């Protein structure tokens with residue numbers, strides 16, 4: 515069995531998969547390691563995933579180049595045509611319209627499980643060695659190669675290892691890269707509802723003393739909620755019966771969409787603000803949540819991760835065949851660019867700016 519590669523990607527979440535697919539065809543020998551089994555086929559009429567993503571037009575174009583976007587059924591993707599953002603005070607309101615900006619849409623809304631499935635399908639079509647489900651026990655980074663020991667005892671080596679294993683990245687720790695820990699002490703409570711009044715493709719957000727509530731448009735009469743709220747209050751919301759939760763959301767959203775009915779059970783995710791001290795070192799680079807974690811209020815975390823993947827893939831494709839893909843001088847160029855992008859998104863994560871339409 516082949517065990518020497520140019521690039522090994524550790525983590526097959528949305529960002530790791532997109533990177534693998536973006537690198538395919540570059541002439542690099544690729545491997546991907548993911549502990550969770552790849553998702554099976556989803557029935558066309560399956561219930562709506564509670565993990566919904568605002569995908570920027572730039573990310574959608576990148577996913578199309580990765581052969582994934584066109585695999586999504588159009589009837590399960592919504593165009594965000596406008597945003598209405600409300601503050602606590604009477605009359606505090608911001609509006610963004612795609613039409614006014616000369617755009618077709620500000621963003622798209624798509625389901626996490628369908629995006630995963632589309633990216634996996636694209637990866638399977640390519641000559642990428644997939645170790646899945648598979649975990650690893652050790653990473654050794656030497657001057658000429660990095661070696662990953664898999665849990666079955668096999669060793670795979672690469673000129674470059676990319677950590678795409680999410681916010682709690684183990685590979686980042688093994689590589690000796692520190693993360694500045696930050697915790698909003700909040701949960702992101704997500705659920706899908708059907709709504710009485712039409713949403714007209716509008717994404718709503720309410721900035722309230724107790725947190726930020728977003729209702730994002732889904733096809734038909736459905737909306738997806740992301741309510742960023744203090745941890746204890748989030749736990750209370752999770753414990754509510756379906757009707758009680760719908761009533762709470764109706765009140766918090768000031769009845770903007772009329773009566774709500776829960777269609778996908780609520781789930782919650784801890785919200786963190788984390789930054790790494792460095793994005794890369796010789797033979798090692800980080801992408802996605804393994805490199806940065808931002809508040810979901812601007813819907814940018816995954817979009818930032820795709821930006822990392824795109825920048826790294828472009829740099830590796832353009833590097834020239836003579837150049838080692840794990841060369842730190844090369845990786846540092848991408849990393850410095852990543853740091854600039856992150857710095858520009860910092861104010862968004864802090865709530866100063868909401869720019870769903872910014873193309874990557």
Ligand SMILES: Cc1cc2nc3c(=O)[nH]c(=O)nc-3n(C[C@H](O)[C@H](O)[C@H](O)COP(=O)(O)OP(=O)(O)OC[C@H]3O[C@@H](n4cnc5c(N)ncnc54)[C@H](O)[C@@H]3O)c2cc1C
Nearest residue numbers: 525527528529567568679680702802803813814815816817
């Ligand atoms: C409530 C909420 C709403 C959000 N909404 C949006 C949005 O609308 N738009 C947006 O752009 N972003 C959004 N985000 C952010 C987005 O979810 C993340 O930025 C994105 O999922 C990060 O993807 P990733 O592939 O880097 O990491 P992950 O999705 O965490 O994937 C990591 C992968 O690594 C694997 N893994 C774990 N441990 C190991 C290991 N030891 N070895 C190998 N593999 C491992 C995991 O199984 C997983 O497949 C939201 C976040 C939250 C919490």
